[in-house]
Amino acid sequence: MTVRTYVRLFVAGFRRQSTYRLAAFGGLVANATFGLLKVALLFAAVRTSGGELAGYDVAMMSSYIWISQGLLGSINLSGRTDIADRIRTGDVAVDFLRPVDVHLASVATEVGRSVFALIPRGLPSVAIGAVVVGMAVPDHASAYVLGAVSLFLAIVVSATTVYLVGAAGFWLVETRGVAILYMVVSGFLAGLFVPIGLFPGWLHAVATATPFPSMMMYPVDILSGRVEGLASLGIVGLQLFWVGTTVAAGQLATRSGRRRLEVQGG
Amino acid sequence: MTDTIVETEALGRDFRVRDGLRRRTVVAVEELTVRIGAGEAVGYIGANGAGKSTTIKMLTGILVPTRGSVRTCGLQPVPDRKRLARQVGVVFGQRTQLWWDLPVRDSLRILAAIHSLGTTAERERTDELVERLELGEFLGTPVRQLSLGQRMRAEVAAALLHSPRLVILDEPTIGLDVLSKQRLREFLVAERRLHGTTLMLTTHDMGDVERLCDRILLADRGSLVFDGTLAGLSRTVGAERVLVVDLAEPTPDLDDVPDTRHLGSEGGGLRQRLGFDPDVTTAARVLAALSGRAELVDLAVEEPDVEEIVRRVYAARR
Amino acid sequence: MVDLTPYRAVLASRVRAQRTYRANFLLDLSSSLLVGLVELAEVWVVFRSVDSLGGLDLAAVVLVFGLADLSFSLADLAFGHCDTLPTYLRAGTLDVFYLRPQPLLLQLITSDISLRRLARAAVGVAALVAGLAMNDVPWSAGAVALLVLAVVSGIATFAAMFVWAAGAQFYLVDGAEATNAFVYGGRYAASQPASVWSRPLVVVFGFFFPMAFTAYLPVVTLLGLPGPDWMPDGLGWCAPLAAIWAWALALTTWRTGVRHYQGGGG
Numbered sequence: 001m002t003v004r005t006y007v008r009l010f011v012a013g014f015r016r017q018s019t020y021r022l023a024a025f026g027g028l029v030a031n032a033t034f035g036l037l038k039v040a041l042l043f044a045a046v047r048t049s050g051g052e053l054a055g056y057d058v059a060m061m062s063s064y065i066w067i068s069q070g071l072l073g074s075i076n077l078s079g080r081t082d083i084a085d086r087i088r089t090g091d092v093a094v095d096f097l098r099p100v101d102v103h104l105a106s107v108a109t110e111v112g113r114s115v116f117a118l119i120p121r122g123l124p125s126v127a128i129g130a131v132v133v134g135m136a137v138p139d140h141a142s143a144y145v146l147g148a149v150s151l152f153l154a155i156v157v158s159a160t161t162v163y164l165v166g167a168a169g170f171w172l173v174e175t176r177g178v179a180i181l182y183m184v185v186s187g188f189l190a191g192l193f194v195p196i197g198l199f200p201g202w203l204h205a206v207a208t209a210t211p212f213p214s215m216m217m218y219p220v221d222i223l224s225g226r227v228e229g230l231a232s233l234g235i236v237g238l239q240l241f242w243v244g245t246t247v248a249a250g251q252l253a254t255r256s257g258r259r260r261l262e263v264q265g266g
Numbered sequence: 267m268t269d270t271i272v273e274t275e276a277l278g279r280d281f282r283v284r285d286g287l288r289r290r291t292v293v294a295v296e297e298l299t300v301r302i303g304a305g306e307a308v309g310y311i312g313a314n315g316a317g318k319s320t321t322i323k324m325l326t327g328i329l330v331p332t333r334g335s336v337r338t339c340g341l342q343p344v345p346d347r348k349r350l351a352r353q354v355g356v357v358f359g360q361r362t363q364l365w366w367d368l369p370v371r372d373s374l375r376i377l378a379a380i381h382s383l384g385t386t387a388e389r390e391r392t393d394e395l396v397e398r399l400e401l402g403e404f405l406g407t408p409v410r411q412l413s414l415g416q417r418m419r420a421e422v423a424a425a426l427l428h429s430p431r432l433v434i435l436d437e438p439t440i441g442l443d444v445l446s447k448q449r450l451r452e453f454l455v456a457e458r459r460l461h462g463t464t465l466m467l468t469t470h471d472m473g474d475v476e477r478l479c480d481r482i483l484l485a486d487r488g489s490l491v492f493d494g495t496l497a498g499l500s501r502t503v504g505a506e507r508v509l510v511v512d513l514a515e516p517t518p519d520l521d522d523v524p525d526t527r528h529l530g531s532e533g534g535g536l537r538q539r540l541g542f543d544p545d546v547t548t549a550a551r552v553l554a555a556l557s558g559r560a561e562l563v564d565l566a567v568e569e570p571d572v573e574e575i576v577r578r579v580y581a582a583r584r
Numbered sequence: 585m586v587d588l589t590p591y592r593a594v595l596a597s598r599v600r601a602q603r604t605y606r607a608n609f610l611l612d613l614s615s616s617l618l619v620g621l622v623e624l625a626e627v628w629v630v631f632r633s634v635d636s637l638g639g640l641d642l643a644a645v646v647l648v649f650g651l652a653d654l655s656f657s658l659a660d661l662a663f664g665h666c667d668t669l670p671t672y673l674r675a676g677t678l679d680v681f682y683l684r685p686q687p688l689l690l691q692l693i694t695s696d697i698s699l700r701r702l703a704r705a706a707v708g709v710a711a712l713v714a715g716l717a718m719n720d721v722p723w724s725a726g727a728v729a730l731l732v733l734a735v736v737s738g739i740a741t742f743a744a745m746f747v748w749a750a751g752a753q754f755y756l757v758d759g760a761e762a763t764n765a766f767v768y769g770g771r772y773a774a775s776q777p778a779s780v781w782s783r784p785l786v787v788v789f790g791f792f793f794p795m796a797f798t799a800y801l802p803v804v805t806l807l808g809l810p811g812p813d814w815m816p817d818g819l820g821w822c823a824p825l826a827a828i829w830a831w832a833l834a835l836t837t838w839r840t841g842v843r844h845y846q847g848g849g850g
Binding site: 022023025026027029030032033034036037039040041042043044045048049053054174176177180181184185187188193194198199200203 | 608611615618619622625626629630632633634635636637638756757758759760761762763764765766769772773776777780781782784785788789
């Protein structure tokens, strides 16, 4: 098992995505439309509160809106993956015959797809926001580097977490219910529609106890300059914690799932 | 004539496709002029891309022709689509018109309502089809759980429920096993005999053409290159038949039987293949010539398949 | 006059089928309920952190949300299935519709019905009732008439959005997300105070796709709230006009789409 294999899978995921140009355009229209609606509502909320709401000024709110819209194509909030279908149908047995770690291979492909999606959906969304509305950026160059790291970790956490939904298929006949639950909860707790900073205390506590803010809210907070310095390092540390936890869970689930498959014959 | 079911006059259809950045025009059907009378059974064959599906879509009102005229059951397919739908039934081998997650019975019920069949007519026709297509055993099963053979029978029932005058079948036997094909063909023959239904089918299966059709249309690049009987088609392209004989004991190659060509031997000469032209000699005469030479255990006559005939016709034209 | 027997037959067997797969149906039902609740929570999180937004306080926005959500989910129940047109186009199933003696659009609409969306409607009803209780509604025959008019027109307007999107799909196919931006973005817009919108949003969701007419404007008229400056008094009564306009737009788009398919598709 070499790093090269995963690099190849990453590139393959990257390529596959480039064939869906019209779909990417559709996604961009959706991002921009929802973005403008959020701008109207959340800007009004900030202005009504005297120019600052839960640590957000108008420019930071703009950064939050457009970066999170741009991340939509790269973060799996639907709960559906190819691997989930393969596990549910038992096709994954074939994957186990290959000399690749099924879990890491699936994650690598998903991360490749997601990183590519930043080009047709992520960057244009942010560009639209910057040009049409204007947005806040961090003061220090180091924040950009940390922001990029945090962004990448967000994509990884999304891939490793959504893999767990699929892995439930080793034990459940039908994972649709889990996927739906994931879809409903993940977007809300990741801070897709409202920043989790606006949540009441108890709901904020619930959100931070899940990996979802690591997928969207945290990198957005660093890139908008809302969280700076030591606090931003803490955020990245939290993301690393969730990467570690979800990868470990994924490895564990895949191994016992494989044993179960071998015992029961798929 | 009132008995004309399909009539086209220089019918043609182009598609504009994007080729990189430029757009170009592809001619799917160039100029089709054909008349099909009531009660005929027509096999419409040709290679992939010969414009068969496009023609069917123009005959049924799904596509607007680029040029020429078409009348199906005396109607103009596009403007009279709804009236035409009551007189035509189409079976697509590759796509379903049944409700995927509903039992077959429910699909038939819905279709009866769609075609406004009266209660009695619905019951009689459903009973007839259920019996003749042997749908009884899986009438209550959701369509997605049916085997391919069962699904095709249900598809045929769905397309024929409203007793259409014209039935168009697009690759009806594709992927079916021998027995299912046989049953389906027998049903169609009977349907035609009982109700005088006009049949038009596209197929790659020679058996379909042989057992079902008394007329063949062969299309090439969107125009008709042959219109006649199967025998006539075989004659034009010199369709060689192959006699396969299984012999009682290993025999040297039978390469000197009059009017035949030795095509090969297997098992040290236990099975031999001889080609002959049906216009020059007959299977019976070849057999007579063989009988003095070796003891026959079994025999079969192979016909060229549709692809082979089509290939030969195309080759002769180029 | 169109004979409706076939549609009753489709719907009856649909209902039967969904009752047969009871576990699945319950799952669908509860997930729709959850989706509705999370959407309400999004509105609540924003409005709890401010006194009022665009002239609406929390009580008023709950009423707007209830009205919009009830109309949308009922339209979705009956017309939401138009979404599947791209799938039908790709699989060639649409051709089968041409072979039946019914209007294509009616066949598309009735090819399925999702009873699970009733759960969403329940959230809408609950929010509507709560909204009516929380606000100081000047009850009169006129008020009741305005509400009924708003719900009926709202359903029609949202239904028209689904039909419009289906018509546009003939051109877009893989770009389905672009139409989702306006259908689902429209639903999101409908539960917002239109008074906070920028000019382009007013043009797009205020008038072209008349989302403001489904809930916000009727509520402003009902409660006698200060409306946006572009709003003449009593504009809430014009909801039926908005619905008529939406349907004109939808049917024109649908018709052009069908022509395009017959002429250009293959």
